[in-house]
Every structure is written in structure tokens, then in C-alpha cells.
Amino acid sequence: MERRDIEIFLTLAEELHFGRTAERLGVSGARVSQTIKQLERRFGVALFQRTSRQVALTPVGGQLREDVQAGYQRIQEGIAKAVAAGRGFAGTLRVGFSSPLVGEAIMAAAQAFRTRHPDCEVRIREVHLSDAFGALRSDELDLQITELPVQEPDLAGGPAVLRDPRLLAVSAKHPFARRDHVTVEDLARDVVLVPADAPAYLLDAIIPAMTPGGQAIRRETVLTSRQELLTLVSGGAGMAVVGSQATRYHARPDIAYVPIAGLPPLEYGPVWPVGGQTSRVRSFLALLQAELDR
CATH class of the missing domain: 3.40.190.10 (Periplasmic binding protein-like II)
Incomplete structure (x- = not known):
């Protein structure tokens, strides 16, 4: 079942009214009816009993609602947490550096970041070229400022922020x-x-x-x-x-x-896991660039 199909099924199972279900989900009544018919054809069994006066779950429909509801709720909670992490700043930002020059710049940016986002802790640690990306891949770091180039399919990054002869x-x-x-x-x-x-x-x-x-x-x-x-x-x-x-x-x-x-010169730039450029990461990089431009 697609996510939208699940939403329509669970909402109709709660409202037991096609019109209210359509209004609540912001879709047409025809879309609700069509989706339920498609699900019933796919499963080969009726999920709802329909009369001119009422809509009711069949025994199979009631069991399906029970089975789907808990898992769907967990999925929704997980999505909400991911969205909150991407948009918000509360929590922890873990930043790695690979040289003293980079470490000094990161410390200055971290101080500015803590002032701007006091609800977000910044943790800083050193990484070594002998295991250049291990901490990023094991989810021990959110962001790393390291030697360029970086050519790894599971990592993304930005342009050089520091150069050193x-x-x-x-x-x-x-x-x-x-x-x-x-x-x-x-x-x-x-x-x-x-x-x-x-x-x-x-x-x-x-x-x-x-x-x-x-x-x-x-x-x-x-x-x-x-x-x-x-x-x-x-x-x-x-x-x-x-x-x-x-x-x-x-x-x-x-x-x-x-x-x-x-x-x-040697070049140093930001690297993060693909899909991991959160608001925290973007804000930190902006503050790092501001510190380096001083």
C-alpha cells in the first residue's frame, strides 16, 4: 500500500463517511472512493460495507485497520523526528577536523554557533587521514572539514574554505x-x-x-x-x-x-553524509565562512 492509500483507508475507517474523509484529507470524494475500490480489488475482499445511510468496516477491514494503524503511527513519528532534526537546532552537532589550522577555525565557529543556537551542543573531535571518513560513516560525526578532494559516492560536500601553501x-x-x-x-x-x-x-x-x-x-x-x-x-x-x-x-x-x-596550496572543505545537510550543518558552515572572512 502506498502512503496515501494508507492515509485514505485509515481516515475512512475512523470517519466512516466518504465526504468527511475527503474534506479532512483535502482530496475529492471520487479519489477516496476510487482508492478504496482499488484496495478491495487488490486484496480480493471488501473492506467496507456501504449503504445509502452508513459506511461500516467489514471484519477484514477492521483487522486490516488494527494491523496497519500501529506501524503507520511509528512511521509518522519517525518522519516527524527527521523533519524536526532537519529544520531545528535543538540537540547536538558533531564536527570533525583534520589539521590544527582547521581545528582553530572550527573552534571559533563553534563559539559563534553556541551563542546563536544555545539549545544545540557542539562537539568537536580530530580525524586522521589514515581513516579519513570512518567517523562520518559510523554516524559519529555530522560534518567534517578535511583535505580535498573527496570523491566518495556516499558523501557530499562543498567548496574549499581554507587553503594552506x-x-x-x-x-x-x-x-x-x-x-x-x-x-x-x-x-x-x-x-x-x-x-x-x-x-x-x-x-x-x-x-x-x-x-x-x-x-x-x-x-x-x-x-x-x-x-x-x-x-x-x-x-x-x-x-x-x-x-x-x-x-x-x-x-x-x-x-x-x-x-x-x-x-x-592544500585545500580544506566541508564533507557530510549524503542527505545529511541539515539546518545545523548549513548554519555552522555559514558561521565558519564568516569567521574565515574576518
């Missing part, structure tokens, strides 16, 4: 540490450390697989956290492509950060 992180003892810049060709001269289990298309966007001259860039997938990255780089296990934010949040005497010529 790329640097090459090397050990302070590395020959590149004394350079004022490196080129993409230089990335082929040592191992480049990359996050384990990150999507291949994202790794290709952050660290190309080949140099413009056709040399392969040796990417080693061993990292699970930024602290592990810094430890391995400082020990000379390899290099890493990072954002310029590293000079602010991860300055260390045993690591040098060298500009990379020929690569555009």
Missing part, C-alpha cells in the same frame, strides 16, 4: 634543509612519507605519483598520526609534504620546513 618537511640534517625552496622534481630524490590507508586519489592530489619530468616519487605509507610523521622525519626516515601551518603548530629544532615550488 605546501612545504616539504625534512630532517634538520637533510641536504634540503639548507635550501630556500625545492621543486617537484626534488621529491623524487628521497622517500616521501604518506598516511596509511588514505584514499589513493587524495594521496595523488597531495603528493603526485610522478614528477613533471617523469620520475617516480617513492611514497611510503607508514603514518597513522602527525606525531609519528614528525618523529620519522626528524630521524631521517623520509620527507613529508605538509601545509605551512606546520611552522606554527609543529615547529621543532630537528625539522626544517622548505617551500615547494610548483604545487598549489
Whole structure:
């Protein structure tokens, strides 16, 4: 039974009057009559007894009403909750970030969001490239600001909200540490450390697989956290492509950060599950953009 068929059947079972049923549902009397006749033909049994003076449920119709009513009510309640969640702000908004620069911007937006929507709690947590979308898919997050691009069929997103110039992180003892810049060709001269289990298309966007001259860039997938990255780089296990934010949040005497010529900035943008762009998400993103535009 279609949802509208159920509505007509249950309303007629309550009103026991075709005219009042039509008026209550905002449809024609002919529509009500036609729907009931179609249901009776489909089931092969009468659901209502009709006379010129009254309408009554048959035993089968009464049983059908009993069986359908409880389930239909639960469906209506579920739909109402979903609509309320999409339109309202009461509850919790869970936001993830993947870098300190993004985290700082999210914290500022969260403060503005709490002021505007005091009935909505904002929870913030870090996510790692080694499990870039696990928290979104397991319903632990409603929204994430993360490295772009994102090419996942079950996730939707918006354009970049933050850009960060790329640097090459090397050990302070590395020959590149004394350079004022490196080129993409230089990335082929040592191992480049990359996050384990990150999507291949994202790794290709952050660290190309080949140099413009056709040399392969040796990417080693061993990292699970930024602290592990810094430890391995400082020990000379390899290099890493990072954002310029590293000079602010991860300055260390045993690591040098060298500009990379020929690569555009890293980009960060919003991602959410398909169908999950609620009013809370839209409001938060608007406030985040306002904070970044200051």
C-alpha cells in the first residue's frame, strides 16, 4: 500500500463517511472512493460495507485497520523526528577536523554557533587521514572539514574554505634543509612519507605519483598520526609534504620546513553524509565562512 492509500483507508475507517474523509484529507470524494475500490480489488475482499445511510468496516477491514494503524503511527513519528532534526537546532552537532589550522577555525565557529543556537551542543573531535571518513560513516560525526578532494559516492560536500601553501618537511640534517625552496622534481630524490590507508586519489592530489619530468616519487605509507610523521622525519626516515601551518603548530629544532615550488596550496572543505545537510550543518558552515572572512 502506498502512503496515501494508507492515509485514505485509515481516515475512512475512523470517519466512516466518504465526504468527511475527503474534506479532512483535502482530496475529492471520487479519489477516496476510487482508492478504496482499488484496495478491495487488490486484496480480493471488501473492506467496507456501504449503504445509502452508513459506511461500516467489514471484519477484514477492521483487522486490516488494527494491523496497519500501529506501524503507520511509528512511521509518522519517525518522519516527524527527521523533519524536526532537519529544520531545528535543538540537540547536538558533531564536527570533525583534520589539521590544527582547521581545528582553530572550527573552534571559533563553534563559539559563534553556541551563542546563536544555545539549545544545540557542539562537539568537536580530530580525524586522521589514515581513516579519513570512518567517523562520518559510523554516524559519529555530522560534518567534517578535511583535505580535498573527496570523491566518495556516499558523501557530499562543498567548496574549499581554507587553503594552506605546501612545504616539504625534512630532517634538520637533510641536504634540503639548507635550501630556500625545492621543486617537484626534488621529491623524487628521497622517500616521501604518506598516511596509511588514505584514499589513493587524495594521496595523488597531495603528493603526485610522478614528477613533471617523469620520475617516480617513492611514497611510503607508514603514518597513522602527525606525531609519528614528525618523529620519522626528524630521524631521517623520509620527507613529508605538509601545509605551512606546520611552522606554527609543529615547529621543532630537528625539522626544517622548505617551500615547494610548483604545487598549489592544500585545500580544506566541508564533507557530510549524503542527505545529511541539515539546518545545523548549513548554519555552522555559514558561521565558519564568516569567521574565515574576518
